[in-house]
Amino acid sequence: MEIANECPNCGSDNYKSRGSFYFFAIGVLLIGISFKFLIYIPFSLIGISFGIILSLTSIFLKGRKVCKNCGQVFKKI
Numbered sequence: 001m002e003i004a005n006e007c008p009n010c011g012s013d014n015y016k017s018r019g020s021f022y023f024f025a026i027g028v029l030l031i032g033i034s035f036k037f038l039i040y041i042p043f044s045l046i047g048i049s050f051g052i053i054l055s056l057t058s059i060f061l062k063g064r065k066v067c068k069n070c071g072q073v074f075k076k077i
């Protein structure tokens, strides 16, 4: 059984998985750093909200592929 795993836009199989884990790690790291700088309220609030958004986005993006050829983002088939 063959699984079609090429880009739906240009048909290239030269794609990479979007590093959703990196986004999640950066998000968590950002939250951690922001908590350390909690005395600077505006800065830390921006950092924490951005970190949460980044972590949530990484979960949402899980399993997506990015075509190296044309930049098309598509779901793993």
Ligand SMILES: [Zn+2]
Pocket: 007, 008, 009, 010, 011, 012, 067, 068, 069, 070, 071, 072
């Ligand atoms: Zn493509």
